[in-house]
Amino acid sequence: MSAPQRWTTARSGHRVVLASIALAAVAALSSSLAAGPSTVDVDIAKFAFVPKEITVAPGTRVRWTNHDETPHTVTSQGATKVLSSPGMDLDDHFEFVFTGEGDFAYFCTVHPMMTAIVHVRKGAAKAP
Numbered sequence: 001m002s003a004p005q006r007w008t009t010a011r012s013g014h015r016v017v018l019a020s021i022a023l024a025a026v027a028a029l030s031s032s033l034a035a036g037p038s039t040v041d042v043d044i045a046k047f048a049f050v051p052k053e054i055t056v057a058p059g060t061r062v063r064w065t066n067h068d069e070t071p072h073t074v075t076s077q078g079a080t081k082v083l084s085s086p087g088m089d090l091d092d093h094f095e096f097v098f099t100g101e102g103d104f105a106y107f108c109t110v111h112p113m114m115t116a117i118v119h120v121r122k123g124a125a126k127a128p
């Protein structure tokens with residue numbers, strides 16, 4: 001009678017250790033998410049970048065999502081070539097973290113009339 005009891009005790013102890021490891025993993029994941037850059041979304045819909053103009057703080061990640069069935073790109077205008085996405089199909093994302101201040105005009109290489117701009121300013125409100 002005493003042997004099965006010890007076995008049960010050892011098993012429940014093992015379970016407690018596993019639960020602690022899982023909790024530590026969740027805590028590590030959420031703290032790394034909290035420390036990561038905040039994200040601002042730009043939609044690509046009906047052959048337009050929406051919003052067409054945004055202002056973000058340095059360190060902000062901008063994430064473009066294509067909602068059109070037509071492929072689009074996010075490509076820097078001029079010589080900078082900061083932004084250079086591949087062709088994005090429906091529901092594809094493209095992300096870029098803006099580290100320094102500046103004005104980043106971009107367009108779609110497939111439809112050059114699609115233009116937009118990201119302003120990066122130290123005073124800009126942090127995204128939630």
Ligand SMILES: [Cu+2]
Pocket residue numbers: 047071072073108109110111114
């Ligand atoms: Cu396009």
